[in-house]
Structure formats: C-alpha cells, structure tokens
Amino acid sequence: MTLGCEAFAKVNRSLAVVGKRPDGYHELDTVFQTIDLSDALVFGPSDGLELACDDPSVPRGDENLVVRAARALAERAGIAPRAAIRLSKRIPAGAGLGGGSSDAASALVGLRALWGLELDDAALADVAAGLGSDVSFFLVGGLARGTGRGERIAPLPDPAREWLVLLSPPFPLPTPAVYSRLRARSLTEVPPPSNLPGSELGVFPDRNDLEPAAESLREEVRLLRELLLGAGAASARLSGSGSTVFGVFSSEEGARDAVRRLSGLPEGTEVRVVPTLGRGEFARRARPRPADER
Numbered sequence: 017m018t019l020g021c022e023a024f025a026k027v028n029r030s031l032a033v034v035g036k037r038p039d040g041y042h043e044l045d046t047v048f049q050t051i052d053l054s055d056a057l058v059f060g061p062s063d064g065l066e067l068a069c070d071d072p073s074v075p076r077g078d079e080n081l082v083v084r085a086a087r088a089l090a091e092r093a094g095i096a097p098r099a100a101i102r103l104s105k106r107i108p109a110g111a112g113l114g115g116g117s118s119d120a121a122s123a124l125v126g127l128r129a130l131w132g133l134e135l136d137d138a139a140l141a142d143v144a145a146g147l148g149s150d151v152s153f154f155l156v157g158g159l160a161r162g163t164g165r166g167e168r169i170a171p172l173p174d175p176a177r178e179w180l181v182l183l184s185p186p187f188p189l190p191t192p193a194v195y196s197r198l199r200a201r202s203l204t205e206v207p208p209p210s211n212l213p214g215s216e217l218g219v220f221p222d223r224n225d226l227e228p229a230a231e232s233l234r235e236e237v238r239l240l241r242e243l244l245l246g247a248g249a250a251s252a253r254l255s256g257s258g259s260t261v262f263g264v265f266s267s268e269e270g271a272r273d274a275v276r277r278l279s280g281l282p283e284g285t286e287v288r289v290v291p292t293l294g295r296g297e298f299a300r301r302a303r304p305r306p307a308d309e310r
C-alpha cells in the first residue's frame with residue numbers, strides 16, 4: 017500500500033511573547049492559520065527507513081523532522097520504523113511558514129495509517145509536541161490558538177476566507193537566532209496580552225512580538241512590511257520568526273492588484289498569493305489516501 021497526503025503551511029496571524037521559561041523556551045500566545053500552500057508526501061513500504069526529497073538542500077538524515085517523526089512514532093508504538101517516504105517541497109524552508117513542522121505532522125498521520133497503528137489523536141499530539149513547538153498545530157489546522165511553547169492548541173471557528181500576499185526574501189531566519197535576540201531585550205518591554213480579546217470571534221491583536229528581533233537581524237523585514245501596507249494590505253506581519261512577511265487582503269483581486277503595485281522588493285524575493293485554508297478543507301486534503309487515487 018502506498019499513501020499520499022498534502023502538508024500545508026501556516027502563518028501566525030498574531031504572536032505575543034508572554035515570558036521566558038526556566039527551560040529556555042518562550043511562553044507564547046499565538047494564533048495560527050493554515051494557508052493553501054503545501055508540500056506533498058508519499059509513504060510506501062520498505063525494509064528500512066528512507067527519505068527521498070526533490071529539494072537537494074533538505075537534509076535526509078536524522079536532522080530531518082520527518083525522519084525524527086517516523087522514529088518517534090515507531091518507538092511509541094513499539095515497532096521498527098520501516099517506510100519509504102517521498103517529500104516534494106514547495107514551502108520555502110526557514111521562512112516562518114512551518115514547512116518542516118507540517119511535514120512532520122503529516123508523517124505522523126501518514127505512517128499511523130501505513131502501519132495500521134491503534135494510536136489515538138491524543139497520543140499523536142503527544143508525540144508531535146516532543147518533535148517541535150509548531151508540529152501539534154498541524155494535526156488540527158484551520159484557525160487555532162497556541163499557548164505554552166505554541167504546542168497547546170485550541171481550535172477557533174473559521175473566519176471568512178482571506179487572501180494573503182507572501183513575500184519570502186532570499187535569506188532564511190533561523191528560529192533560535194531570532195529568539196536569542198529577543199532574550200537580549202528586556203521582556204518587560206513586551207506588554208503581556210493577558211488574554212486574546214474576542215479570539216473566539218476571529219478577532220485578535222494585530223502583532224508579532226518577534227518582529228523587532230527579526231528586524232535587528234535583517235532590516236529588509238521592516239521594508240517588506242512597509243511595502244505591503246503601502247500597497248493596501250489591511251495588516252502586514254512577519255510569520256512566526258520569519259523570514260516570510262505576509263499582507264492580508266479580503267479578496268483575491270485586491271491581493272493581485274497589490275502585487276502589481278509592489279516595487280522595490282529586495283532582489284530574489286519570492287512572491288505568492290494564497291488563500292487561507294479553513295479546517296474542513298484542511299482535514300479533507302491533509303488526510304492520507306491511496307497515492308494512486310490522487
């Protein structure tokens with residue numbers, strides 16, 4: 017049996033850093049949103065554990081989150097990790113779009129099906145949280161609030177579909193580097209959000225507390241936000257720890273008009289126009305199914 021699924025990207029519609037924890041991580045209050053940009057994964061039988069990827073810059077050994085997900089799931093189930101996994105990358109890496117985390121979540125769901133495991137969603141979420149702070153969200157999708165390291169997920173009702181202009185500059189921003197810049201500043205400068213007012217209604221603070229740290233590493237981040245706001249975006253934010261900046265529009269036409277108006281982008285910046293992806297459509301398209309049916 018060979019199974020295939022789509023692994024979707026996310027943006028952080030809101031991200032508040034609430035404090036620093038004794039374990040070195042930061043306590044977050046964030047709102048994730050899946051978007052219609054995806055990698056593709058195919059899972060098949062094998063005597064060992066193999067990962068093939070169409071992007072030569074992606075590591076294929078134990079440093080790859082998909083391989084770690086496969087090993088962690090097999091260990092949890094008490095079996096040997098045997099699978100041939102094929103990964104087709106479309107989500108840029110180091111871009112704040114959660115590509116590696118989403119691939120890992122897809123590996124958990126896909127391999128649970130391939131291996132016929134009885135593990136329930138709570139057990140899968142437990143394995144996901146051990147792999148990385150963003151992995152748990154990709155088991156849920158849609159719009160969701162993340163607290164703790166970002167791994168405690170509460171689904172929120174889908175708001176109206178929005179259109180995003182994604183600007184991915186030609187440099188990644190390593191997550192630990194951005195967080196360590198934040199540490200250098202006094203956290204008391206960051207007002208705690210206490211709660212996200214009205215987040216149940218899809219209304220949340222328009223903020224990303226990682227922006228000043230990211231801008232101190234690469235000043236282009238500020239420029240990209242200014243360009244999007246100048247082109248008519250209702251909001252323009254860094255996604256996660258970057259390096260992608262996204263602008264929010266209520267229609268596809270508005271987003272495409274804005275792209276036509278953009279000028280002065282740093283050379284090599286990738287521009288994408290994508291809609292947000294609600295939980296129903298996410299669930300349908302992220303579900304593993306026989307690869308020949310796709």
Ligand code: C5P
Nearest residue numbers: 040041042044148149165166191192195
């Ligand atoms: O959990 P994950 O492996 O994605 O985190 C990568 C790095 O990002 C951590 O080692 C830490 O430096 C930083 N981080 C953090 N607080 C979070 C999430 C990530 O400080 N909530």
